[in-house]
Amino acid sequence: MKLDPFYLIVDSAQWIERLVPLGVKLVQLRIKERSDEDLRGEIRRATAVCAAHQCQLIVNDYWRLAIEEGCDFVHLGQEDLADADLRTIRAAGLKHGISTHDEAELETALAAEPDYVALGPIYPTILKKMKWAPQGLTRLSTWRERVTPLPLVAIGGLNPERIDGVFAHGADSAAVVTDITLNADPEARTKEWIRKTAAWR
Ligand SMILES: Cc1ncc(COP(=O)(O)OP(=O)(O)O)c(N)n1
């Protein structure tokens, strides 16, 4: 399976409606602490935009809702994994990606036979408090060897200046939140990411 090299992560369907039409081909809907009813509505809106623009939608955390709403890809962290029924997820035809932050998590992730593995935070992130120090690019190369033939996603503190480094160290896709959503011009920044990742598409 091939992932687009530019992996956008946003916290609302509104962001997806705004940015996906610009040419984004891989997006994660990562919403925290909302009612199931709200989440369902957000997933429906996101699904409609992504279908209209041939963009792969990945739903973070909420694998039951993703199944019910006919989605085909979820992202699970290690805590999500503990609570997830992978047999049900697979039987419903969904692919799944898994986060990793250390060796033990990588073992757990590989045992779950994911469709991609994510490693983070590569650089410091301001999005959420993390108990892991930045992994750095060398760790990405180690993960490349361990994860092959699965796609490897780099996440955490990425920006256009750091893209070349993560691909040179074995990432297949670069995931990003705040470099775009906190940018003064998110549309222009999204187009810059699309241009900067074109060589790996
Ligand atoms: C591509 C990607 N990588 C890592 C994460 C983090 O997942 P998780 O550890 O479950 O943390 P939350 O994002 O749920 O706070 C991710 N979402 N996407």
Ligand SMILES: Cc1nc(C(=O)O)sc1CCOP(=O)(O)O
């Ligand atoms: C959601 C998330 N997960 C991470 C991990 O390491 O698992 S880092 C991260 C935040 C990514 O946001 P930004 O691009 O703004 O740094």
Ligand SMILES: [Mg+2]
């Ligand atoms: Mg999670």
